[in-house]
Each structure stands twice: as structure tokens, then as C-alpha cells.
Amino acid sequence: MAETEPASAVLPAAQEGILRRQSLRESAARTYARSLPIVPVRARGLTIEGADGRRYLDCLSGAGTLTLGHNHPVVLEAIKKVIDSGAPLHVLDLATPVKDAFITELFATLPRELADNARVQFCGPAGTDAVEAALKLVRTATGRSGLLAFTGAYHGMTAGALDASGGAQDVRVTRLPYPYDYRCPYGVGGERGAELSARWTESLLDDPKGGVTSPAGMILEPVQGEGGVIPAPDTWLRRMREITAARSIPLIADEVQTGVGRTGTFWAVEHSGVVPDVMVMSKAIGGSLPLAVLVYRADLDVWPPGAHAGTFRGNQLAMAAGAATLAYVREHRLAERAGVLGARMLGQLQGLAADHPCIGDVRGRGLMIGIELVDPDAAERTVAGVPPAAPALAAAVQQECLDRGLIVELGGRHSSVVRLLPPLTLTDDQAAAVLDRLADALSAAERSPQRRQRTGQSH
Numbered sequence: 001m002a003e004t005e006p007a008s009a010v011l012p013a014a015q016e017g018i019l020r021r022q023s024l025r026e027s028a029a030r031t032y033a034r035s036l037p038i039v040p041v042r043a044r045g046l047t048i049e050g051a052d053g054r055r056y057l058d059c060l061s062g063a064g065t066l067t068l069g070h071n072h073p074v075v076l077e078a079i080k081k082v083i084d085s086g087a088p089l090h091v092l093d094l095a096t097p098v099k100d101a102f103i104t105e106l107f108a109t110l111p112r113e114l115a116d117n118a119r120v121q122f123c124g125p126a127g128t129d130a131v132e133a134a135l136k137l138v139r140t141a142t143g144r145s146g147l148l149a150f151t152g153a154y155h156g157m158t159a160g161a162l163d164a165s166g167g168a169q170d171v172r173v174t175r176l177p178y179p180y181d182y183r184c185p186y187g188v189g190g191e192r193g194a195e196l197s198a199r200w201t202e203s204l205l206d207d208p209k210g211g212v213t214s215p216a217g218m219i220l221e222p223v224q225g226e227g228g229v230i231p232a233p234d235t236w237l238r239r240m241r242e243i244t245a246a247r248s249i250p251l252i253a254d255e256v257q258t259g260v261g262r263t264g265t266f267w268a269v270e271h272s273g274v275v276p277d278v279m280v281m282s283k284a285i286g287g288s289l290p291l292a293v294l295v296y297r298a299d300l301d302v303w304p305p306g307a308h309a310g311t312f313r314g315n316q317l318a319m320a321a322g323a324a325t326l327a328y329v330r331e332h333r334l335a336e337r338a339g340v341l342g343a344r345m346l347g348q349l350q351g352l353a354a355d356h357p358c359i360g361d362v363r364g365r366g367l368m369i370g371i372e373l374v375d376p377d378a379a380e381r382t383v384a385g386v387p388p389a390a391p392a393l394a395a396a397v398q399q400e401c402l403d404r405g406l407i408v409e410l411g412g413r414h415s416s417v418v419r420l421l422p423p424l425t426l427t428d429d430q431a432a433a434v435l436d437r438l439a440d441a442l443s444a445a446e447r448s449p450q451r452r453q454r455t456g457q458s459h
């Protein structure tokens with residue numbers, strides 16, 4: 001946003017009214033709005049401006065959607081072009097030039113082996129819709145009903161996606177250990193911990209008395225996002241590919257959050273060279289507008305016409321914005337940029353950890369970064385040398401960040417992981433400003449146990 005532009009016309013009092021009415025009229029289940037009581041009125045790039053004129057550096061990015069930041073010129077241009085052309089905005093799943101161009105651009109980004117022989121299904125516009133479609137696809141194709149999914153997973157909020165997520169209990173879902181280096185269930189971490197997770201998976205699948213419902217597929221996130229920014233080691237991912245391939249179990253990669261350059265490659269599976277059978281995509285592929293698809297091996301395409309219908313599968317503006325975003329990321333090599341800048345930021349955060357014992361772990365891949373906060377003084381609750389999570393401190397850090405004009409997300413098993421998901425267009429100066437504000441916020445939260453207490457209770 002140009003500094004010369006006038007501040008918003010909405011007065012702080014009006015902002016207060018909007019927030020008050022929100023708390024009276026909107027659902028108790030609202031989420032981000034609770035910890036981020038701001039009223040955005042304008043945004044550009046990394047910056048959001050509230051109705052009170054305050055500006056924030058936005059490292060939440062629409063939960064990882066805004067790969068190019070807010071209102072990127074190429075996205076706006078693509079949207080305007082469709083509007084000015086007089087093209088229909090709503091077309092169910094009919095063919096259009098806009099959709100044709102989107103698919104061509106999408107296929108150009110896919111791993112070669114998949115792109116050469118892929119089908120794409122347009123489903124409802126949310127990530128969870130694509131997960132549902134993927135589950136139905138593999139259940140139809142294999143005739144089996146079970147599902148293999150992982151501890152700490154997050155796949156969405158509709159019934160099937162929720163079942164596949166870590167918090168659920170569903171008899172058809174077999175829960176397998178995701179390799180979590182810092183809190184390794186085997187107490188060893190690293191490659192060894194990941195290998196033990198793989199062995200557990202293998203032995204369970206081959207145990208006739210293992211209690212596994214015959215699996216139609218295995219669904220995994222190459223980097224768990226909501227689960228606390230946990231990158232899976234490449235060797236483990238390759239093991240999952242071998243294990244599933246050997247047993248004719250389709251492997252579904254949920255790239256809803258990791259896709260479109262975020263982790264340092266266009267799709268996160270590329271780090272390991274693994275080619276999944278099904279890829280689930282949403283968030284960034286719509287260039288900030290709602291869009292979700294699944295892409296899968298053509299031989300899985302045995303479901304009948306109408307097997308997965310839906311009204312909102314033809315959002316032309318989202319496809320145009322999405323195609324422009326995919327092309328921009330590709331042409332400007334933003335995945336590489338995310339890898340380089342992300343590695344540098346991780347290094348700086350690791351330096352910060354040396355001065356703050358409450359930082360238990362710093363991890364991530366590309367511009368998907370997590371800082372796990374712990375209570376280093378709770379020796380009695382320390383497991384295998386790892387202190388307990390500190391959710392109240394994490395909530396206080398989030399509030400201190402907001403006070404300093406920085407929006408961050410929380411995640412992780414205990415909501416104790418501070419998450420950064422900045423746009424891939426982040427400049428070096430902006431990255432420095434984000435880390436400075438975060439460091440100040442951390443120091444302030446550590447110093448202020450009262451706020452910690454209050455914030456912790458309100459969550």
C-alpha cells in the first residue's frame with residue numbers, strides 16, 4: 001500500500017461497533033476472529049489495514065492461501081479481464097476457455113509422471129471438499145472402505161475429512177504415527193524415529209490380527225501444517241510410497257497447504273521425488289479465491305458420471321486468478337525463493353532460540369515455519385528430555401505480535417506452535433521486520449505472566 005494513500009474513512013468507533021455486532025451475531029464456533037479482533041478494510045502484499053487505520057504485516061495469509069500476498073496486480077488483472085470480457089461467472093462444470101487455460105497451467109506444474117497420465121476433478125471450492133472427493137475416488141476405485149491416516153493430521157471439517165484428521169475416532173480409519181522429530185513417540189527422533197514409524201506402519205498392515213480395515217488409500221500431508229508445522233523426512237515419504245505401492249494402496253498427498261511453492265518446491269512431494277496417486281489441492285491454486293481440485297492417475301477414474309457433483313465447481317474468477325498465480329510463481333521461481341528465504345529465517349529463529357529457553361523447537365520447510373513454545377521449568381512433566389507445551393505463552397505471543405502490527409497463526413497439538421505463512425513475495429526487509437517484531441513479542445510475553453494467564457484462559 002502506498003504510504004500516501006489516505007487512511008480508511010471508517011472511524012475507530014465504527015470498528016468497535018462492527019466487532020461488537022460480530023460477537024453478538026456470529027457463531028460461537030468462529031475462530032480467527034477471536035484472537036485477531038481487527039476489521040480489515042484494505043490490503044496489499046504483506047500488509048493489511050484495519051478500519052482504525054492500523055497496519056499489520058500479515059503472516060497468516062488467509063491460512064496459507066495468499067501465495068502472492070493480498071491483491072497482487074497480476075491476480076487483480078486476471079479477475080478484471082474475465083469481468084470485462086462478459087464471460088459467464090457461473091458455469092457448473094462446463095468447459096470454458098478460462099478453465100481450459102487453468103488446467104493447462106496446472107498440469108504444467110505437476111510431477112511429469114503424473115501429468116502425463118492425469119485426470120482432474122473439480123469439486124466444491126474448499127480443501128475439505130477435495131479431501132472428500134479423494135476419499136470417495138479411492139474407495140470407488142479399490143472397492144475397499146478403510147483409510148490410513150496419521151497422528152496430528154488435519155484434512156478439513158466435513159465428515160470424511162474430519163475422520164481422517166488426528167482428533168477423530170473412526171473405526172474405518174487406522175491411525176499411524178507421523179514422524180514428529182521433536183516429540184518422537186519412540187524417544188529417538190530424527191531419521192531413526194521416522195524409520196521406526198515406517199516399520200510400525202508396515203508391520204501393522206501385514207499383521208492379519210492388526211485390526212486394520214482393508215485400506216482404500218493412505219492420506220498424508222508432506223508437511224503437517226495445522227498439526228504444528230512438521231516436515232516429514234523425505235526418506236520416510238519414500239518409504240510410505242514403497243509400502244503403499246507394494247500393497248496396491250493409493251497414496252493421497254494432501255497439498256492443500258504445502259502447494260504452489262510454499263515449501264521450496266512447487267509441490268512439496270517433489271523434495272522426496274515421490275509421485276502420489278492422488279493430489280489434493282486448494283488454497284493458493286485459486287489465487288485467493290475459493291477453488292479446489294484433485295488430480296489423480298487416470299486408471300483410478302472409474303467412478304460413474306455424476307459420482308461427485310456439486311453446484312460450485314466452475315468459479316471462473318478463481319480459475320483465472322489461480323492460473324495467473326500458478327504462472328507467476330513458476331515464471332518468477334518463487335518456490336526457490338521460498339526455500340532460500342525460509343532457510344535463512346529458520347537459521348535466524350534458531351539463533352533466537354539460543355536466548356529463549358521457552359523456544360523448544362524451530363522447524364519448517366520453505367516459508368512454512370513453526371516455533372514450538374514450551375515450559376522449560378516444568379521438569380516434572382518433561383518426557384524424554386522434551387518439556388511440556390506452553391499454549392498460554394503461545395497465545396500471549398500472538399497477542400503481543402498483534403500489538404506490534406504482526407499477524408501470526410497458532411497451531412500444533414496443543415496450540416503452542418507459533419506459525420508463519422508469509423506470502424512468497426516477502427522481501428528481505430519485510431522478513432527482517434517480521435522477525436524483529438516476533439522477537440520483541442516473545443520477550444514481552446515472557447516478561448508478562450499476567451497476560452499469559454489471561455490469554456491462556458480465554459482460549
Ligand code: PMP
Binds near residue numbers: 063225
Ligand atoms: N488439508 C490441509 C492440509 C489443510 O491445511 C486444510 C486447511 N487448513 C484443509 C485440508 C482444509 O481446507 P479448507 O479449510 O479449505 O476446507
